[in-house]
Structure formats: C-alpha cells, structure tokens
Amino acid sequence: MLYVIGLGLCDEKDITVRGLEAVQRCTRVYLEAYTSILVAPASQLAEFYGKAVIVADREMVETQSDEILSGAETTDVAFLVVGDPFGATTHTDLLLRARARGIATNVIHNASVVNAVGACGLQLYNFGQTVSLVFFTDTWRPDSFYDRIRENRDLGLHTLVLLDIKVKEQSDENLARGRKIYEPPRYMTVTQAVTQLLEIEEARNEHVLDPHTTLALAVSRLGASGPIPQSIRAGTLSQLRDLDPAEFGPPLHSLVIVGRRLHDLEVDYARAFAIPTNTNGTDADADADSEWVRVSREVYGVNSI
C-alpha cells in the first residue's frame, strides 16, 4: 500500500491520528520537501514518529519514483506531503504511477493553505481561482497571474496568491555544467510579492490593482503556534509593500487580494489584523483609522462597519 499523507501546516503534531497510525505501520517513510515546507525540520518529524524519514527532493520524486514505489505491492510505504496530498500536481502523478503498477493507494487528507486561509476572516465561498507567483528574474517575468486576478476581480472575488519557493535549485551555470551544487533555499516574502504585483500593474496598466485602493491580507506561517506564531496583516497594497519586512517574519508567506464582494463580517473579523494608518505597527487602538476600515468603507462600499 502507498499511503499519501497530508501533514497539515506547521509541525509534527499537525498530522492526523489516522495519518500517524499509518506512518507507524510503514516500512519506509518519504517526506516531499520541495513544493512546500513545514516550520519543523524532518528530524523533528522522525523523532516524533519513531521512524526514519527520507527527504525526497524534486529529482527523486520526478525521476526516481520507482524507488519510492519499490515493494509497495507487499509492504506499506508512506509519502508525506506538507498541507493536503492534492495540493500539487506532482503528487497526483505519483498516485497515477502507483495505480499503473497495480499498487493500492490510500490518501489521508489534512489542512492546506487553500482552506486554512479562511483564518484571515474572508469567507471561502468568496474566493475565485488560486494563483501562483514565481520569482521574477531578468529574463523570466511571467504575468499570466495578472489575468487570473483580473478574472476574479471582475466577479468581485478574492484571490489567494501562493508565493514561490526555491529549494535545492541549481544555478544556470551549475545546471549547464552538471554540477550538483545547490543554491540556498529562497522563499518569496509578502514584500517581494506585492512589489512584483505592482510592477506588472504598472507595465500592463489595466487597473486591476491599485497601491492605495486595493486591499490585501498578508498571511505568514498560517497555522503556526509556538515561538513564532502565525501573523496576519491587513491593509492596502502600498501599506503591505512599505511595512518593515521584518514585521512578516520567517516563511512561508501567502497573500490574499480582496475582491469587491467583501462584506461586513469579513471586514469586521479582519480589522483585528489591520495595519494602523501611521504604519508604525504598534498602535492597536488606531483601528477605526486604519486603511483597512477606511478603504473597505469608501472604496469597497461596506457601509455597516
């Protein structure tokens, strides 16, 4: 049996009881560690499970899946995935390969950013399609996300923007020379994301986003408790761009662009996360004067706040 088990959002204790029992039955346990990350390192998972955990990088999952599936006809193998197993195409692919080899499969679900983002106070049924934002380079600045955000915007829907992570990537030069030297991991921050979004807005100029009248929420370390807990900040794009990047803290970051179907309960819930207008980040009583509330009222037309 191949178990594909969601780990949820934060650390070793976010696995479900069903998932933990399955892990403990397995003879081999792989951890997919390139489409997302937990706050906890693999060693912490291994200690909690009482099992060795093999960290599977992109190369192993995409080109050596036979090794992962080896013997799974007769023994139990676990493939652990941050969030929910169906968060990335690559896991669907592994399930298809198992099926093609006649290996029984069992998927154990968990929270992922796609549903847990409700923690920001916006209702899930008001979200449109989810988009991904990749790190821009000098020569590679894909902007199809902009069309997706516009489609959501035209319907008044919120957009969840997933931010790029680069784990165990090779530089162009090392790749060309076949040298297995890897760059340090990079995780896109909210500051980088908003900067890229506004750069594309300026280039395309289709008025999908506006620094001062588009509201957004920065969601950092969704689901994390512990020493560096989850943080959510709400404001205009320019407020988020200009906030001290240290305010958002360590990865992972996500961003939500607020659509015009915004309603009062959503504004009310998220006002606890509002960046004060003076942006010094400390004046919690400035709530009534926050851009979050002012723009909700004046631009989005939420009058009951």
Place this chain on the structure above:
Amino acid sequence: MLYVIGLGLCDEKDITVRGLEAVQRCTRVYLEAYTSILVAPASQLAEFYGKAVIVADREMVETQSDEILSGAETTDVAFLVVGDPFGATTHTDLLLRARARGIATNVIHNASVVNAVGACGLQLYNFGQTVSLVFFTDTWRPDSFYDRIRENRDLGLHTLVLLDIKVKEQSDENLARGRKIYEPPRYMTVTQAVTQLLEIEEARNEHVLDPHTTLALAVSRLGASGPIPQSIRAGTLSQLRDLDPAEFGPPLHSLVIVGRRLHDLEVDYARAFAIPTNTNGTDADADADSEWVRVSREVYGVNSI
C-alpha cells in the same frame, strides 16, 4: 482559551494530534453538528477522546453562545467543527464573540471538502467559487447558484457544489406553534442535486449546463475509509442523474461541475471513476468507451487522452 478545532472529514481519527491534545486539556467539549456531519457518531468521538462531548445544535450556537464561552477566560473550552473551523460563517461569528469578551482563541485546522475535493483528480487551481445548493420546496427555489456556476463556466473553471443538509429542523407548523418537534435529518443526494440543477437550466435556458455535454463528478463520503468508503463517479450530468441512487451510498454527497480548462492529467486521473457508457456500473474495462473520456475529447477538446 477557546479552542476551535477542525475534525476533518470522516471519524474520530481524523483529528490532528495537536487537536487531540487540546481536546484532552479542555474542561468542556462541544461538537457543532448542524452545518456538516462526520461518519462517526458523537459517542464514538467521546469514547476516543475520553471526554464527554456536548452536541451543539444551531439554536445553542446561535443564541446561547454565552453558555459555550462561559468561563473560557480561565478554563479551556473546545468547540469541535467538522472539516475546518472556517468552513461556515457561524464559526467565525463565535470567534468574534469570544474576542469581544476578551477570551483568547486558538484555531486548529484540518481538511475540509474545499481542499480534499482534489481527490477527484481535478486540480484545485482550476476551481472557481464554491456554491451551495439548498433543498427546493414548492415555494422556495433560489437559483443564484446558477449565476455563480455560469461565472465559473465562462472562465473555464470547475465548480464545487456543496449540497444542503437539514438537521434538527422544525416543520413550518411546529415552528409556528412553538413545538420543539424536529424533522428527521435530510442530506441532499447527488441524484437530487443534479435533478435540481437541470430543472433550473430548463427554466432559465441560458445553456450553462447540458445533460449530455456537461461533465461532473459525484463525490460521496469524501475521505472515508472503513466499511462504506469514499466513492467518486465521473460522467455526464444525465449519467449521474440516471445512475441507481444506491450507487452513491450514504451521505455526505458533493458534486463537481467540470469547466473547459480541463486538462489531460485531470481526465486521466478521474477515468478510474468513469461511469461506463452502458451505465450498469460494473463494467470497469469499458473505460475507453466511457462518456467521461468521450465527452472530454469531443466536447472539452482534451485530445491527448
């Protein structure tokens, strides 16, 4: 502390380890049991947790929240929610009430249909807004879901359709007379849902849905293993409507309407769920002849299958 804890999709073992530890710390444990249900009864949860579980119906949550929150300033209270805590507006409301009373809150996430629906093989980033379908009555046939499905359809996006459940509802007569007599619980089936969808299509006639050229997936008991496991069936709306309702089995049911951005990996993954063209439901080898594959190719233009 008020803990709002997602239970996931199926039974007592879908709680996370973090959630279980929190439950076991609490002096009172409530189970919200009217916006969704688990396969397992409350007594099974109570036994597994080693804690009494108080079943909270709509009336208790919406009008007696003070009772739930009582003492949570100084003791730990758990409010258990099927799926993820942010799946229903009513839970956001409870968190707001706690915040207004100065009670610390802690949300523990879990899988919900909104992310676990990826199990049907369709990619989450290809979904548009989620819609809800309520039981029609002679006088109450709201059809705004039809506009939402059209909006998704126009963008080529899939639509997750959540089906109504009625738990502890009073008849109009009992309500009017103030008699606390409740109707038996009702859970909308895929068969009822598709019938209602096609009825509205016929009335509005805006060609959003077609019995023979719109593909859909019926998802029953998502995430369930055990004696009556999860079931997924893929085909045209007319195939789903005409399939023996017993094929879908007990609740909960959900439905996914397939959008035109359908791609080959999605078709390929879901072909394992395809209803054979002869609709006798047993001919698993008829895959190549299924309406799922034929319509994907001829109507949706997925040619690589």
